[in-house]
Amino acid sequence: MYYKNWLRSAFLLITFLLFTSFSAGDKFHSPATEEAHLPKGVQLTNKHSDLPSLKPLDSMMNRVIRNLRLEGATVALVKDEKLVYAKGFGYADKEGKVKVEPYHRFRIGSVSKLITAIAVLKLVDEGKITLDDYVFGERGILNGKPYDKVSNRNIYQIKVKHLLNHTAGWSLITYGDPMFIPHKIHKMDKVSYPIEFDDVVKFVLTRHLPYRPGTRFDYSNFGYCLLGSVIEKVTGDDYEEWVIDHILAPNGVKNMAIAGNFEKDRLRNEVKYYDYSVDNQQLSFTGSGKMAYKPYGADDVTMLGPAGGWVANSVDLMRVLVMVDGYSKRYKDILSADLIKKMTGGVGGINQPLGWRSVRGEHWWRTGTLSGTSALLTRDEKGYSWVVVSNTTPRRGSFPSTSRWAIREAIKQIKNWPSHNLFDVAE
Numbered sequence: 001m002y003y004k005n006w007l008r009s010a011f012l013l014i015t016f017l018l019f020t021s022f023s024a025g026d027k028f029h030s031p032a033t034e035e036a037h038l039p040k041g042v043q044l045t046n047k048h049s050d051l052p053s054l055k056p057l058d059s060m061m062n063r064v065i066r067n068l069r070l071e072g073a074t075v076a077l078v079k080d081e082k083l084v085y086a087k088g089f090g091y092a093d094k095e096g097k098v099k100v101e102p103y104h105r106f107r108i109g110s111v112s113k114l115i116t117a118i119a120v121l122k123l124v125d126e127g128k129i130t131l132d133d134y135v136f137g138e139r140g141i142l143n144g145k146p147y148d149k150v151s152n153r154n155i156y157q158i159k160v161k162h163l164l165n166h167t168a169g170w171s172l173i174t175y176g177d178p179m180f181i182p183h184k185i186h187k188m189d190k191v192s193y194p195i196e197f198d199d200v201v202k203f204v205l206t207r208h209l210p211y212r213p214g215t216r217f218d219y220s221n222f223g224y225c226l227l228g229s230v231i232e233k234v235t236g237d238d239y240e241e242w243v244i245d246h247i248l249a250p251n252g253v254k255n256m257a258i259a260g261n262f263e264k265d266r267l268r269n270e271v272k273y274y275d276y277s278v279d280n281q282q283l284s285f286t287g288s289g290k291m292a293y294k295p296y297g298a299d300d301v302t303m304l305g306p307a308g309g310w311v312a313n314s315v316d317l318m319r320v321l322v323m324v325d326g327y328s329k330r331y332k333d334i335l336s337a338d339l340i341k342k343m344t345g346g347v348g349g350i351n352q353p354l355g356w357r358s359v360r361g362e363h364w365w366r367t368g369t370l371s372g373t374s375a376l377l378t379r380d381e382k383g384y385s386w387v388v389v390s391n392t393t394p395r396r397g398s399f400p401s402t403s404r405w406a407i408r409e410a411i412k413q414i415k416n417w418p419s420h421n422l423f424d425v426a427e
Contacts, residue, residue, distance in 0.1 A: 040424060044103060044426045049084075053415070053416045056410040056414050067402060068394040069392075070090060070391075072088065074087075077407070079384055086102040086315050102426075106311065111310070111312075111368035114324075115243060115320065118323065118335070121335050129234055131164070134156065134157070141160075150206070154169060159213065161348070163230070165347065179307065182285045186287065189203055200225075200303075215349065223307075224306050240257070252423075253312075273373065273392075275372045275393040276392065282294050284297045285300045295372030315423075318386075364378070378404065
């Protein structure tokens with residue numbers, strides 16, 4: 001009798017242990033359950049996305065790093081407006097052996113234009129301005145100095161929408177990109193260093209306007225820098241401060257700022273930049289007469305602010321994207337449906353998108369390039385959105401096409417997506 005009771009007890013104990021072990025094992029291997037208990041307000045690290053089901057993303061990004069010979073990169077991916085993946089690869093600081101984590105910040109180049117476009121369109125939504133408002137002249141937003149010296153009266157026909165879709169009438173063929181020719185401005189207009197944005201404005205407005213506004217697309221960093229001035233004039237606030245206070249901070253974006261120009265100006269958690277192109281030395285924008293390593297001191301990145309000067313981490317870039325992705329199941333867009341449509345479909349005449357670099361159906365994307373910066377922000381098909389940013393100008397290969405291919409191939413290979421939303425976790 002005693003022996004039978006002992007066997008029964010042993011059997012029940014073994015059954016209990018096997019059941020609890022199986023349950024615990026299931027819990028450990030399930031990404032959804034594993035992540036469900038993460039505390040909120042933490043600094044995301046690579047370990048938060050280190051899940052077996054997401055290994056294809058790791059694998060494909062490592063291929064990008066190797067193929068393009070990038071020092072470092074950051075990646076974040078959203079599925080159905082939930083942040084399911086955020087990871088760093090390679091080095092944030094090669095010399096210091098600091099590895100990239102999701103909280104590291106990168107210069108994002110012309111992805112900054114999307115930020116500025118959102119800010120302008122928010123003012124349109126609020127009735128502060130319209131897309132058809134004139135920019136210059138007595139009836140324009142920007143009047144008085146330094147906007148009062150105009151050589152071609154067609155400049156008075158430039159509207160806000162023309163700045164947003166690069167159809168204001170300027171051409172890079174004439175003098176090059178005015179945001180990157182300080183020495184030419186110094187020589188031709190006899191102005192002293194450092195060249196200020198007001199000097200650039202005078203240089204441009206006192207010269208020929210090649211095309212009638214609204215008739216021809218010609219990419220313009222200068223036009224987006226002017227939009228920064230439009231925002232300042234309309235709001236009475238500094239461009240960076242207004243965007244942070246009214247666009248970014250209210251939507252949980254806490255780690256974006258305008259970049260500095262030199263290595264000593266790096267922000268907290270900002271990466272170092274590497275340029276392996278052949279022409280990675282250039283005369284310093286400061287007028288010192290010395291050659292500068294292009295990521296630090298060749299160009300005035302701070303002045304480029306509204307067109308290309310923002311610094312951000314990958315998580316915050318995805319927070320920005322879900323503000324204007326046309327979906328509202330989880331996060332309501334901060335712009336009206338009409339303006340989202342205009343952002344992607346264009347407005348009148350040449351229907352170029354506003355802020356986005358290109359739109360093809362459900363696939364919208366924005367590239368960004370500076371010396372030491374390569375970026376691609378994508379609102380893709382079937383509910384996927386993602387960003388890849390590197391701190392390297394590669395010597396060879398195409399960063400946008402290689403990155404796009406890699407992420408899409410990884411998505412095809414992933415069979416089970418975690419149900420967590422890292423937006424709810426990240427500080």
